[in-house]
Amino acid sequence: MIETKGLRKSFRSRQGREKKSVDAVRGVDLVVAEGEIFGFLGPNGAGKTTTLRMLATLIEPDGGEANIAGVDLRTNPAEVRRRIGYVAQGGSTWDESTAREELVLHARMYGLGKAEAQRRAVRALDAFQLTEYADRKCKTYSGGQRRRVDIALGIIHEPKIVFLDEPTTGLDPQSRAHMWDEIRRLRAEGMTVFITTHYLDEADALCDRIAIMDHGEVVAEGTPAELKREISGDVVLVAIEGSAEDAGKVLETESYVTKLETSDEGALRLYVNDGARDMPQILRALDGAGIALSSIELHRPSLDDVFLTKTGRSLRES
Amino acid sequence: MKFARDTWLIFQRQFLLLVRQPVWLFVGIFQPVMYLLLFAPLLKPALQASSNAEAYRIFVPGLLVLLAIFGGLFQGFGLIAELRAGVIERSRVTPVSRLALLLGRSLRDVVSLIAQAIIITVLALAFGLSVFIGDLLLAYLMLALIALMTSALSYGIALVVKSEDALAPLMNTIAQPVLLLSGILLPLNFAPGWLQGIADWNPFSWAVDGARALFAGDLGNDAVWQGLSVMAVITALAVVWAAREFARSVR
Ligand SMILES: Nc1ncnc2c1ncn2[C@@H]1O[C@H](COP(=O)(O)OP(=O)(O)OP(=O)(O)O)[C@@H](O)[C@H]1O
Ligand SMILES: [Mg+2]
Numbered sequence: 001m002i003e004t005k006g007l008r009k010s011f012r013s014r015q016g017r018e019k020k021s022v023d024a025v026r027g028v029d030l031v032v033a034e035g036e037i038f039g040f041l042g043p044n045g046a047g048k049t050t051t052l053r054m055l056a057t058l059i060e061p062d063g064g065e066a067n068i069a070g071v072d073l074r075t076n077p078a079e080v081r082r083r084i085g086y087v088a089q090g091g092s093t094w095d096e097s098t099a100r101e102e103l104v105l106h107a108r109m110y111g112l113g114k115a116e117a118q119r120r121a122v123r124a125l126d127a128f129q130l131t132e133y134a135d136r137k138c139k140t141y142s143g144g145q146r147r148r149v150d151i152a153l154g155i156i157h158e159p160k161i162v163f164l165d166e167p168t169t170g171l172d173p174q175s176r177a178h179m180w181d182e183i184r185r186l187r188a189e190g191m192t193v194f195i196t197t198h199y200l201d202e203a204d205a206l207c208d209r210i211a212i213m214d215h216g217e218v219v220a221e222g223t224p225a226e227l228k229r230e231i232s233g234d235v236v237l238v239a240i241e242g243s244a245e246d247a248g249k250v251l252e253t254e255s256y257v258t259k260l261e262t263s264d265e266g267a268l269r270l271y272v273n274d275g276a277r278d279m280p281q282i283l284r285a286l287d288g289a290g291i292a293l294s295s296i297e298l299h300r301p302s303l304d305d306v307f308l309t310k311t312g313r314s315l316r317e318s
Numbered sequence: 319m320k321f322a323r324d325t326w327l328i329f330q331r332q333f334l335l336l337v338r339q340p341v342w343l344f345v346g347i348f349q350p351v352m353y354l355l356l357f358a359p360l361l362k363p364a365l366q367a368s369s370n371a372e373a374y375r376i377f378v379p380g381l382l383v384l385l386a387i388f389g390g391l392f393q394g395f396g397l398i399a400e401l402r403a404g405v406i407e408r409s410r411v412t413p414v415s416r417l418a419l420l421l422g423r424s425l426r427d428v429v430s431l432i433a434q435a436i437i438i439t440v441l442a443l444a445f446g447l448s449v450f451i452g453d454l455l456l457a458y459l460m461l462a463l464i465a466l467m468t469s470a471l472s473y474g475i476a477l478v479v480k481s482e483d484a485l486a487p488l489m490n491t492i493a494q495p496v497l498l499l500s501g502i503l504l505p506l507n508f509a510p511g512w513l514q515g516i517a518d519w520n521p522f523s524w525a526v527d528g529a530r531a532l533f534a535g536d537l538g539n540d541a542v543w544q545g546l547s548v549m550a551v552i553t554a555l556a557v558v559w560a561a562r563e564f565a566r567s568v569r
């Protein structure tokens with residue numbers, strides 16, 4: 001459905017006197033299959049939005065190529081537009097118009113006739129539980145309602161692919177869960193969904209496949225399970241009452257500890273093969289050295305660990 | 319066909335939004351009426367006109383051109399609000415014609431300007447202005463061209479600078495010399511030669527001369543076709559340029 005090769009974009013921006021160039025996206029290769037929910041996971045400024053805007057024909061890539069729904073992005077952006085939907089990270093509605101008006105207008109901008117546009121608007125309002133507010137001005141909507149309007153707009157013309165830039169940012173947990181259901185419904189209808197997020201749980205639970213992006217590059221790609229499997233073993237987090245350094249020296253020598261790190265909060269991260277089996281040994285070793293610990297936690301590998309091993313930073317911290 | 323349909327779509331929406339802002343309607347009518355009422359007593363002596371009717375024939379076309387220029391130039395602010403709301407980006411991912419994105423908006427501005435012009439003309443008629451309907455329609459065409467041009471320019475510039483803070487001083491800088499040097503409020507007949515020389519380079523002074531000739535019933539005057547042609551050419555350039563800005567990447 002989507003295939004990109006070496007997609008690049010840099011921005012020139014002026015900071016006071018000096019001109020700086022930001023390499024927002026530096027060579028992205030992606031393959032997105034038909035009918036999947038593909039997630040772009042990355043911290044602020046990773047280049048997610050920039051990549052999406054290139055794929056949605058809003059900005060021209062500096063280099064590289066992309067094929068979207070069978071159409072070449074560089075040579076035929078007009079046809080790409082007809083086949084995709086795009087929902088921006090910020091909003092997309094006029095304050096003074098109603099959801100119904102917006103949906104009808106947007107459908108008509110895709111060339112649909114008036115009657116058909118109105119029919120689709122009714123259906124979309126219903127599908128996104130907006131019927132109740134359909135004829136109220138958008139400025140009176142809550143954040144979640146407004147976000148639902150944005151997404152309904154993005155798919156009103158029933159595109160093959162829809163790009164959703166951070167569809168759930170700013171929503172409360174309940175609205176987020178709803179939004180996930182709605183996104184899954186789109187997939188069930190046969191749409192390919194490309195979302196960006198910086199929520200680990202969202203990437204994990206919602207996406208069929210993800211690409212982890214950092215500093216304009218894809219650092220890992222695969223299903224969440226595959227990516228986590230790559231990180232062999234579990235992580236045991238140990239917080240020490242006294243000096244973490246001493247405890248580190250003790251545990252370093254233990255044979256089952258494959259890797260040891262000190263986190264920023266002064267806790268120890270121990271990479272072990274089987275956390276459940278090794279935890280008692282860790283406790284025993286610390287006890288034997290007379291070191292008191294304040295907490296111990298077992299972590300099965302998470303996407304954050306994947307991110308950490310690939311970039312050396314935690315997504316939670318950045 | 320698609321282009322006309324797209325333009326109509328955008329125009330409809332823009333017009334709806336305008337009508338939903340009654341404050342603008344009020345300001346748009348109130349301001350010119352105040353000009354007319356407050357300047358009226360000064361006109362005859364100031365313009366050394368022989369009658370009120372003659373004074374209005376000079377003043378009203380100038381006032382209308384002024385409104386067209388200013389009304390158009392400040393439309394960019396609305397567009398910046400739309401940029402911020404994400405509406406422009408949302409439009410740009412659809413296959414809608416980029417020229418229609420511009421023209422739909424500019425035509426809304428033209429329509430609201432002509433509505434203002436009609437109100438002012440009718441009022442001025444009550445004060446003693448007299449003008450032939452054919453001449454008046456041609457003068458309105460001139461106004462429509464001016465409004466189209468200035469609003470297109472304003473939209474184009476708004477898309478380039480993307481912030482009100484940059485747009486406001488820019489528009490004032492453009493509007494001021496244009497206003498002072500076009501003889502809009504007062505004719506430049508009595509100005510020193512060097513000032514008239516500069517004014518010749520101001521396209522709007524051609525427009526004002528043309529409009530004044532039309533209000534004076536002097537259809538055969540060269541100023542009429544010259545003014546219309548100058549405006550038509552510059553308007554076409556402005557529209558092409560601004561539509562390109564709509565097509566180009568924003569942000
Ligand atoms: N128009 C622009 N001009 C200059 N720099 C830009 C522009 N757009 C984006 N950038 C820069 O490009 C980089 C990538 O930005 P982008 O918006 O793609 O990140 P993102 O992954 O979407 O982040 P977020 O999670 O915060 O939305 C950032 O450093 C950003 O400052
Ligand atoms: Mg973003």
